[in-house]
Amino acid sequence: MRDTIRAILPAVIFATAAPGAAAEKIQAGSLAALDRDGDGYVDRAEFRDAVRIRFSAIDSDRSGSITRRELRSYAFKHLLFKARDPILSLRHRPKNPPFDANGEMSFNAFAHMLATQRFDAADTDHNGRVSRAEARAAER
Numbered sequence: 001m002r003d004t005i006r007a008i009l010p011a012v013i014f015a016t017a018a019p020g021a022a023a024e025k026i027q028a029g030s031l032a033a034l035d036r037d038g039d040g041y042v043d044r045a046e047f048r049d050a051v052r053i054r055f056s057a058i059d060s061d062r063s064g065s066i067t068r069r070e071l072r073s074y075a076f077k078h079l080l081f082k083a084r085d086p087i088l089s090l091r092h093r094p095k096n097p098p099f100d101a102n103g104e105m106s107f108n109a110f111a112h113m114l115a116t117q118r119f120d121a122a123d124t125d126h127n128g129r130v131s132r133a134e135a136r137a138a139e140r
Contacts, residue, residue, distance in 0.1 A: 031122055031135035041129035047119045051111045065104040 034042045034050050058066050058074045095117065098109040122130045122138035130138070 031118075031130050031138060032132045035132075041131055042119075042135065043129050044115070044119065047115065047130075048111055051114050052107070055107050055110050065106050066110060067105075068099060068103040 031042050031047075034046050036046050036049075055066065058070055060070050060073065097105060098113055099105050100109075118138075119130065122134050124134050124137070125131075
């Protein structure tokens with residue numbers, strides 16, 4: 001079961017879509033695509049907003065947490081026909097998704113996992129922002 005979740009989680013986030021113009025930017029394939037204010041950097045707030053979109057899409061019962069079942073269900077429904085996702089990719093899959101003993105993951109745990117494993121890894125100068133150059137390097 002745990003191996004299934006580890007295999008599915010990156011694909012779920014990789015395949016997540018968002019409505020409207022946000023979907024176009026988020027699915028553009030690079031962290032730089034999340035730069036909503038056009039300043040050339042993705043800050044933590046911009047990254048967290050993109051993570052919230054994914055979490056909301058996965059949390060089908062709107063309980064405020066993602067269950068293993070919701071994650072599997074979402075993965076199987078949305079895995080095909082989606083564009084690249086800048087939050088996670090198969091290359092940047094999360095390690096040890098923080099499900100609790102009940103098999104649930106809160107938004108804060110989900111956001112922390114992605115911030116630590118994706119945003120912080122890309123922010124090589126540790127200034128709290130990911131530049132376009134850092135985003136390109138993180139995609140390699």
